[in-house]
Amino acid sequence: MRRSMLIAASVLGAALLAAPPLLADELRKKAADVFKPLPSTIPAIKDNPITKEKIELGKALFFEPRLSASGLFSCNSCHNVGTGGDDNLETSIGHGWQKGPRNAPTVFNAVFNEAQFWDGRAEDLKEQAKGPIQAGVEMANTPEQVVTTLKSMPQYVEWFTAAFSDEKDPVTFDNMAKAIEAFEATLLTPAPFDKYLNGDDAALDEVQKVGLGLFMDKGCAACHGGINVGGNGYYPFGVIEKPGAEVLPENDQGRFAVTKTADDQYVFRAAPLRNVAVTAPYFHSGKVWDLKQAVAIMSSSQLGTELKADEVDAIVAFLHSLTGEVPRIEYPILPPETATTPRPTAEIVTP
Amino acid sequence: MRRSMLIAASVLGAALLAAPPLLADELRKKAADVFKPLPSTIPAIKDNPITKEKIELGKALFFEPRLSASGLFSCNSCHNVGTGGDDNLETSIGHGWQKGPRNAPTVFNAVFNEAQFWDGRAEDLKEQAKGPIQAGVEMANTPEQVVTTLKSMPQYVEWFTAAFSDEKDPVTFDNMAKAIEAFEATLLTPAPFDKYLNGDDAALDEVQKVGLGLFMDKGCAACHGGINVGGNGYYPFGVIEKPGAEVLPENDQGRFAVTKTADDQYVFRAAPLRNVAVTAPYFHSGKVWDLKQAVAIMSSSQLGTELKADEVDAIVAFLHSLTGEVPRIEYPILPPETATTPRPTAEIVTP
Numbered sequence: 001m002r003r004s005m006l007i008a009a010s011v012l013g014a015a016l017l018a019a020p021p022l023l024a025d026e027l028r029k030k031a032a033d034v035f036k037p038l039p040s041t042i043p044a045i046k047d048n049p050i051t052k053e054k055i056e057l058g059k060a061l062f063f064e065p066r067l068s069a070s071g072l073f074s075c076n077s078c079h080n081v082g083t084g085g086d087d088n089l090e091t092s093i094g095h096g097w098q099k100g101p102r103n104a105p106t107v108f109n110a111v112f113n114e115a116q117f118w119d120g121r122a123e124d125l126k127e128q129a130k131g132p133i134q135a136g137v138e139m140a141n142t143p144e145q146v147v148t149t150l151k152s153m154p155q156y157v158e159w160f161t162a163a164f165s166d167e168k169d170p171v172t173f174d175n176m177a178k179a180i181e182a183f184e185a186t187l188l189t190p191a192p193f194d195k196y197l198n199g200d201d202a203a204l205d206e207v208q209k210v211g212l213g214l215f216m217d218k219g220c221a222a223c224h225g226g227i228n229v230g231g232n233g234y235y236p237f238g239v240i241e242k243p244g245a246e247v248l249p250e251n252d253q254g255r256f257a258v259t260k261t262a263d264d265q266y267v268f269r270a271a272p273l274r275n276v277a278v279t280a281p282y283f284h285s286g287k288v289w290d291l292k293q294a295v296a297i298m299s300s301s302q303l304g305t306e307l308k309a310d311e312v313d314a315i316v317a318f319l320h321s322l323t324g325e326v327p328r329i330e331y332p333i334l335p336p337e338t339a340t341t342p343r344p345t346a347e348i349v350t351p
Numbered sequence: 352m353r354r355s356m357l358i359a360a361s362v363l364g365a366a367l368l369a370a371p372p373l374l375a376d377e378l379r380k381k382a383a384d385v386f387k388p389l390p391s392t393i394p395a396i397k398d399n400p401i402t403k404e405k406i407e408l409g410k411a412l413f414f415e416p417r418l419s420a421s422g423l424f425s426c427n428s429c430h431n432v433g434t435g436g437d438d439n440l441e442t443s444i445g446h447g448w449q450k451g452p453r454n455a456p457t458v459f460n461a462v463f464n465e466a467q468f469w470d471g472r473a474e475d476l477k478e479q480a481k482g483p484i485q486a487g488v489e490m491a492n493t494p495e496q497v498v499t500t501l502k503s504m505p506q507y508v509e510w511f512t513a514a515f516s517d518e519k520d521p522v523t524f525d526n527m528a529k530a531i532e533a534f535e536a537t538l539l540t541p542a543p544f545d546k547y548l549n550g551d552d553a554a555l556d557e558v559q560k561v562g563l564g565l566f567m568d569k570g571c572a573a574c575h576g577g578i579n580v581g582g583n584g585y586y587p588f589g590v591i592e593k594p595g596a597e598v599l600p601e602n603d604q605g606r607f608a609v610t611k612t613a614d615d616q617y618v619f620r621a622a623p624l625r626n627v628a629v630t631a632p633y634f635h636s637g638k639v640w641d642l643k644q645a646v647a648i649m650s651s652s653q654l655g656t657e658l659k660a661d662e663v664d665a666i667v668a669f670l671h672s673l674t675g676e677v678p679r680i681e682y683p684i685l686p687p688e689t690a691t692t693p694r695p696t697a698e699i700v701t702p
Contacts, residue, residue, distance in 0.1 A: 065434070065439075072440075083687075088695065331433055337631065
């Protein structure tokens with residue numbers, strides 16, 4: 001089975017490469033101009049030196065359901081480290097069974113995105129972390145209640161004190177966000193494509209290399225480049241041809257809501273494509289489950305190109321090489337609540 | 352701070368012990384007749400030989416949100432291994448934001464309960480595991496859909512085949528439940544009280560020993576004995592005096608729903624008390640958050656005894672010695688869905 005797939009793959013590879021074949025070194029050289037491999041260490045973060053204490057605290061907070069008003073949702077609910085760093089839903093389910101407006105992006109490697117959220121409205125992960133906690137359709141909590149919750153548990157006070165040892169009042173909403181950012185910065189998933197970029201020719205098979213070539217030649221890499229194969233820069237969805245309202249709902253105008261600039265109507269941050277093969281469904285609307293279909297939509301709407309079936313297959317094969325190894329995460333033991341811990345409420349408060 | 356608490360504790364201990372002091376060995380001997388320490392190995396389970404493969408599969412399934420119709424809930428949602436093996440909610444939130452009828456019990460050490468659920472309606476953990484998955488107010492799924500879901504992911508088929516290697520069609524709802532049971536059987540939390548029962552006098556402090564003595568002398572241990580300090584035997588809630596409807600809602604008649612026997616009205620399985628200090632709120636209704644209050648209610652309703660404040664304190668101190676060490680659990684990496692994986696639905700189907 002595997003052998004016959006390999007043979008089929010290499011036949012396909014040979015057929016596609018037959019056009020203008022790139023030598024192995026040329027392909028990698030070209031790729032090296034467009035992409036960057038993950039670094040071998042956790043990146044430095046602006047205004048947030050990363051320490052072991054901060055990472056450990058951040059891990060606890062990332063899995064902490066008591067950051068939500070209901071006590072049901074943690075960061076991990078929608079950014080599940082076991083399922084590609086997202087939730088495999090069109091849009092997330094939140095407080096009161098409300099549905100979020102956009103598909104939850106993966107937390108993996110998110111530290112390398114230029115900005116966070118589909119419209120880039122958060123500058124970095126510490127700013128992002130504060131959003132869902134306060135969103136009425138997500139965790140429906142308030143900064144005051146979060147701080148009261150955390151301060152009510154001596155173990156958290158100890159952890160915050162250790163992580164922010166130079167501060168007088170370390171248990172703050174800002175520091176919570178910084179700790180979560182520190183943990184998230186550790187969620188890097190080195191993939192076969194990194195091996196390839198780092199010089200291991202065997203890390204991609206022939207079809208994947210063809211796919212990589214097409215990904216660059218057809219223009220995909222113009223928006224999906226850099227370390228996260230996307231996640232940088234904003235582009236209108238439907239540069240050439242707007243996809244249907246099913247995929248691009250009219251009422252979500254993307255970055256326009258952030259900048260109020262007409263040019264930003266239906267503009268979104270280019271999706272980072274690391275782990276894309278394990279993070280369906282796709283697009284901000286989460287309406288497309290099939291990666292081949294997503295690639296085809298992108299090529300017609302963004303590039304005005306109708307890809308052939310074998311070209312789509314090759315690009316999808318390449319995209320699979322972006323599926324990385326998830327770091328081992330030991331489930332944190334969270335502090336027990338005390339008499340002063342605010343009680344969870346499932347109540348839906350309409351503003 | 353810690354020192355002054357210790358001094359206060361030993362003064363209290365001395366005062367209470369002043370009545371009829373038990374010698375250290377006598378107390379332990381008496382306790383050994385009533386309780387049993389956790390075993391040092393995972394227990395054998397009826398009709399379900401435990402293997403490494405089954406445990407690993409069961410761990411993935413325990414954290415698998417795609418066992419729920421919505422894709423939001425896994426076993427771990429309500430039996431969170433980071434928060435005492437339960438969810439810290441009065442009653443759990445389930446599909447469509449519905450509330451479950453009873454407080455979620457801890458999964459830790461649950462393998463030692465005589466039967467599962469507050470009314471004992473499931474004989475064992477493999478039977479229990481099938482309940483919430485199908486309950487409309489919990490995960491709202493069907494066995495057929497679960498099997499379709501699991502079979503759609505080659506990695507799961509591989510794991511089931513390895514775990515049930517002698518079976519022709521290993522991916523079944525029953526085997527899913529068996530694997531979950533196998534994983535749950537590993538969730539044992541050895542506590543200071545086990546150390547004490549095993550001969551370490553220093554594992555309990557003086558007040559905790561006083562509490563242990565009271566727990567036995569006042570009659571608590573008549574229902575809360577054995578390896579799980581409860582979890583065995585069924586008793587009417589309110590033997591002597593019914594607590595208020597707030598704590599004992601009239602519409603939940605407990606085991607009566609299972610046996611249809613008048614004697615079983617408001618009869619519940621005695622709660623297993625391991626980790627009770629970290630699994631508030633209490634009772635099947637989840638209406639009481641304060642462990643002291645829970646102890647006082649139990650003593651008046653079940654024993655007809657008004658405990659003094661220092662007696663309650665000592666019993667609560669003893670109950671803290673049942674808080675155990677949680678096994679280290681590495682978060683499982685779950686298989687990616689495929690084209691044939693049923694899609695999640697947040698829809699609420701009314702029967």
